[in-house]
Amino acid sequence: MNASSPAAAPPAHPFPYAVVIGRFQPLHHGHQRLIEQALRVARRVIVVVGSDRQPRSVRNPFTLDERERMVRACLHGQAEQMRVSVAGVGDSPYNDQLWIASLQQAVDRLIAQDGADPAHARVALVGHLKDASSYYLRLFPRWEFVPNEAVQSIHATEVRQLYFDPERRGRIPPDALPEGTASFLAQFAESADYAALVEERAFLDDYRDKYRYAGSEFPPIFTTVDAVVVEAGHILLVQRKFQPGRGAWALPGGFVGQNERLLDAAIRELKEETRLKVPVPVLHGSVKGREVFDAPQRSQRGRTITHAFFFELAHNQWTGLTEVRAADDAAQARWVPLAEFLDMRERMYEDHYFIANHFLGGLGKN
Structure with a gap:
């Protein structure tokens, strides 16, 4: 090529693919800027929505479909809509490697659907390293990190605090959020789900005030x-009878008494909530494992560390499953086939699905 020949035009997008990861509970201006940056640097954008298949709570109030609606509401025109794919990935609070693998698989599936080879595709990971909570952006060395500048805007935690405040009834300054998010929240505030979450928020506020250490x-x-x-x-x-998580399914359990050992407390709560027809000495002999679960955000009531015990009961084929009956603060108690349980993540209370799945050998689907 001689000196007078025109230089080749640079490609419209440096990357064929870009990934944006977030919980989007709800989507705010910072999230919108990340997606806009991804659209600038890549031909195709994959928005990975975390905390998929969780029961509604004040911390995780919106479903994957609702969050996809917010994502798509911030896009401009049909061309951008066609360039963006949304994938949901569930949490794995006690296994980062499982979460990483699930997220990589979700992205690889979408790349493969494009006819590209995921192992050789050049992928940008667009994000903002704001604090320790952004550590996950360093967990994908195969992808090239593309930083994005911080945006001065209300954060999702602040939005939820304002939105579920019983005094505000969902009112948030209209310019605090993208138009699509503000419109969705205004509609959601008229729903029964919103009313239930406001009730849960009031319970949690009262609970924290009641149990705060004086002085x-x-x-x-x-x-x-x-x-x-x-x-x-x-x-x-058991199905929970009271807030928080009323109506969700849970493992039998509760708080440890002042003069109890941990296993004794677990058996007491088990017997109180299910009236399980197994003698206490037999339960002691049925313990096959124990583990501590201490994810800082595992409970909305405050920092709660739980000690879980795994009981494997001998089965009498002539009498059937051991009799149980709901009592105490359980609305129902029932034996659930494991195949059914594995599809119950969105109906399980807090992290109880992951606790059970730990002892079941990781059978659950992420």
């Missing part, structure tokens, strides 16, 4: 126990 800057740390009980391919679950 101390340090909030309390609670200790609880949970029982994972299996028999003949079934797991014993």
Whole structure:
């Protein structure tokens, strides 16, 4: 090529693919800027929505479909809509490697659907390293990190605090959020789901005020126990009668008494909530494992560390599953086939699905 020849035009997008990761609970201006940056640097954008298949709570109020609606509402025109794919990935609070693998698989599937080879595709990971909570952006060395400048805007946690405040009834300054998000939140505030979340928020506020240490800057740390009980391919679950998480399914369990050992507390709560017809000495002999679960955000009530015990009961084929009956603060108690349980993530309370799945050998689908 001689000196007078025109230089080749640079490609319209440096990357064929870009990934944006977030919970989008809800989508705010910072999220929108990340997606806009991804659209500038890549031909195709994959928005990975975390905390998929969680029951509604004040921390995770919106479903994957609702968050995809917010994502798509911030896009401009049909061309951008066609360039953006949205994939949901569930949490794995006690196994980062499982979460990483699930996220990589979701992205690889979409790349493969394009007819490209995921192993050789050049992928940008667009994000903002704001604080320790952004550590996940360093967990994907195969992708090239593309930083984005911080945007001065209200954060999702602040939005939820304002939105579910019983006094505000969902009102947020209209310019605080992207138009599509503000419109969605205005509609959602008229729903029964919103009313239930406001009620839960009021309960949690009262709970934290009641149990705050007087005169101390340090909030309390609670200790609880949970029982994972299996028999003949079934797991014993209870349905919660009260807030928080009213109506969700959970492992039998509760708070440790002042004068109790952990296993004794787990058996007491198990018997109180399910009236399980198994003698206490037999339960002691049925313990097959125990583990501590301490994810800082595992409970909305405050920092709560739970000690879980795994009970494997002998099964009598002539009498059937051991009799149970709901009592105490359980609305229902029932034996759930494990195959059914594995599809119950969005109906399980807090991290109880992951606790049970830990003892079940990772059978659950992410």
